[in-house]
Amino acid sequence: MSKTAYEKVKIARGNKRPTGLDYIRGIFKGFFELHGDRRFGDDPAIVGGIALLNDIPVTVIAIEKGHTMRERTARSFGAPSPDGYRKALRLMYQAEKFKRPVICFVDTSGAYCGIDAEERGQGQAIAENLTAMMTLNVPVISVLIGEGGSGGALALSVADRVWMLENAVYSVISPEGCASILWKDSSKAADAAAYLKLTAQDALSYGVVEEVLPEADIGQKSFYENLREKLYGEIQGLLTEDNLPQKRYERFRAFGKPTSENREAEDTRSDT
Amino acid sequence: MKKVPLLSFIHRPQNELEKEGRTVAAVQQDEYEQEKTCPNCHKSIPLSRLWSNYNTCSCGYHFRMAARQRIRFVTDKDSFNEMFSDMRSANPLDFPGYDKKLETVCDASREEEAVICGTAEFNGRKCCLFVMEPYFMMGSMGTVVGEKITLLFEYALENRLPVIGYTVSGGARMQEGILSLMQMAKTSGAVKRHSDAGLFYLTILTDPTTGGVTASFAMEGDIILAEPGATIGFAGARVVEQTTRKALPKGFQTSEFLLKHGFVDAIVPRQTQKDTIVHLLDLHARGGAV
Numbered sequence: 001m002s003k004t005a006y007e008k009v010k011i012a013r014g015n016k017r018p019t020g021l022d023y024i025r026g027i028f029k030g031f032f033e034l035h036g037d038r039r040f041g042d043d044p045a046i047v048g049g050i051a052l053l054n055d056i057p058v059t060v061i062a063i064e065k066g067h068t069m070r071e072r073t074a075r076s077f078g079a080p081s082p083d084g085y086r087k088a089l090r091l092m093y094q095a096e097k098f099k100r101p102v103i104c105f106v107d108t109s110g111a112y113c114g115i116d117a118e119e120r121g122q123g124q125a126i127a128e129n130l131t132a133m134m135t136l137n138v139p140v141i142s143v144l145i146g147e148g149g150s151g152g153a154l155a156l157s158v159a160d161r162v163w164m165l166e167n168a169v170y171s172v173i174s175p176e177g178c179a180s181i182l183w184k185d186s187s188k189a190a191d192a193a194a195y196l197k198l199t200a201q202d203a204l205s206y207g208v209v210e211e212v213l214p215e216a217d218i219g220q221k222s223f224y225e226n227l228r229e230k231l232y233g234e235i236q237g238l239l240t241e242d243n244l245p246q247k248r249y250e251r252f253r254a255f256g257k258p259t260s261e262n263r264e265a266e267d268t269r270s271d272t
Numbered sequence: 273m274k275k276v277p278l279l280s281f282i283h284r285p286q287n288e289l290e291k292e293g294r295t296v297a298a299v300q301q302d303e304y305e306q307e308k309t310c311p312n313c314h315k316s317i318p319l320s321r322l323w324s325n326y327n328t329c330s331c332g333y334h335f336r337m338a339a340r341q342r343i344r345f346v347t348d349k350d351s352f353n354e355m356f357s358d359m360r361s362a363n364p365l366d367f368p369g370y371d372k373k374l375e376t377v378c379d380a381s382r383e384e385e386a387v388i389c390g391t392a393e394f395n396g397r398k399c400c401l402f403v404m405e406p407y408f409m410m411g412s413m414g415t416v417v418g419e420k421i422t423l424l425f426e427y428a429l430e431n432r433l434p435v436i437g438y439t440v441s442g443g444a445r446m447q448e449g450i451l452s453l454m455q456m457a458k459t460s461g462a463v464k465r466h467s468d469a470g471l472f473y474l475t476i477l478t479d480p481t482t483g484g485v486t487a488s489f490a491m492e493g494d495i496i497l498a499e500p501g502a503t504i505g506f507a508g509a510r511v512v513e514q515t516t517r518k519a520l521p522k523g524f525q526t527s528e529f530l531l532k533h534g535f536v537d538a539i540v541p542r543q544t545q546k547d548t549i550v551h552l553l554d555l556h557a558r559g560g561a562v
Contacts, residue, residue: 111487113507113515118525121535123486123506130460131492135468150444151456151487151506158457172453172484173446181446182369196449197365206364208450249461253422255454256364256415 003167006190008199009175011167012146013109015072018219020047020062020105023145026224027231028053028060036087040120043084045076045112048091050100054232059095061088061156062105065146078147079112082125085155089129092136101139101235104156109174111152126155133158134252135245139238141231144168144200144209160238160248162208164200166215170208171198207254308335312501326542334499334542336479338381339388339405342438346546347401351393355427356420360384361448364415370447373409381407385416386441389424391433395550397557400428403438404485406478411441413485414448418455421489425462434472434556436549439490443483456488463492472556476545477504477527477536491535495552497545498527498536 028051065078142159148170175193307316312333386408404411444452475493479502505525
């Protein structure tokens with residue numbers, strides 16, 4: 001129970017940990033993968049398609065890291081390119097058209113960092129997903145299953161419910177990156193990990209996630225069965241709710257709101 | 273008396289020329305006047321000349337500009353009404369050293385946060401305006417920056433005003449951790465609502481605009497302009513180089529690079545920015561977008 005933040009970072013990065021495709025295989029039936037962003041290419045770091053969650057057709061989008069070195073290289077270590085985010089966006093709009101809920105599995109050290117990614121507008125691709133997901137008129141659930149690396153993870157996590165595995169992490173910057181900026185010393189990553197408050201328990205305490213999912217039986221049949229039923233129950237509930245985009249906006253609107261006294265002072269000022 | 277940091281007079285110029293923000297060329301150089309060397313053409317420029325030419329060199333190089341100086345040069349005289357100016361960052365994560373850092377930065381920049389918001393007029397047209405502050409933690413976005421920008425878009429939506437935004441940012445503020453990251457979603461949501469109401473949002477990207485700000489409201493404008501030679505990107509160039517172990521192409525992540533790859537609409541030097549803004553506002557005036 002008493003793992004340090006950095007121990008959790010290492011667990012979250014472990015190559016034996018179930019990846020996006022393992023979740024898709026374990027939870028859904030009849031998964032049909034859909035490729036390509038219809039703009040430039042098909043990013044192997046993001047897997048998307050349609051599947052059945054029990055009897056409900058859903059759109060599933062997962063970041064896939066791969067397990068072996070060969071798989072990891074082929075999946076660009078789960079670092080999505082702009083084409084991946086645009087594929088995800090295409091599938092989300094498609095889901096909205098056919099009134100299918102969207103379920104995302106997020107596991108990335110961050111959006112792909114490369115010359116071609118910058119040429120094709122990595123920042124713009126992420127920004128577009130943020131705005132689009134905010135007003136998507138179907139239920140969206142995102143599950144952070146490993147690493148939640150900054151904007152690259154957020155681009156699939158603007159959801160009605162965000163859940164996080166017990167040993168997953170969610171952070172604005174990697175602990176190594178933070179340590180090298182602050183102390184010019186990436187070996188102090190363990191300290192940075194603690195300061196960044198990046199564990200699932202921290203995220204829960206800030207309201208960034210609704211639930212932390214236990215990992216005792218991670219990867220086993222029972223684990224996927226439980227998660228399937230949990231997703232099924234939540235999706236059924238969300239399908240009966242009105243005005244999801246409004247509630248989603250309010251969910252994210254609440255982060256970093258100043259205290260009410262501050263607000264009142266500001267309100268009188270802004271009338272000028 | 274607080275210690276005045278080196279070069280702070282550049283951030284907040286006090287001379288007469290600068291008060292109105294512009295145009296009169298320096299008549300003569302004072303004997304003791306300080307000079308700045310242009311990193312592009314390596315010429316020395318007396319400060320009064322620099323300031324009278326919008327902080328640009330005659331070779332076209334754009335020096336960084338403090339937010340209030342920008343507001344003075346781009347808006348109609350005395351038309352700017354600041355909003356949400358009292359908001360200050362707390363230290364929500366109890367991040368070590370952050371309180372002290374904020375204190376130092378507040379003193380040095382004489383600003384409370386990394387963005388200034390309000391309403392202003394451009395040739396008589398009322399707009400909401402935000403200008404990010406490079407001298408406050410390089411315009412990094414924490415909860416207060418996110419909140420002020422969100423409030424501004426909400427105000428603009430309520431009052432059916434266009435939003436003009438000058439961005440300069442190193443990205444999300446790491447000392448506020450995951451709460452900084454959430455500001456990307458929050459501001460994007462506010463931009464989207466403003467946009468869905470048919471209202472106009474213009475961004476002007478200045479040096480540098482990177483990370484979480486590029487990946488949120490900077491890239492969400494209906495029209496996206498950039499200053500010449502600005503660095504604009506998502507990942508930092510050094511990180512890209514280290515990760516890919518490839519030599520970066522010449523001009524990588526400059527405004528010109530983004531224009532070539534289709535991510536900005538036009539590059540507009542400071543001298544013509546106000547006219548361009550006014551022109552674009554005029555073009556959006558029908559149909560209630562302005």
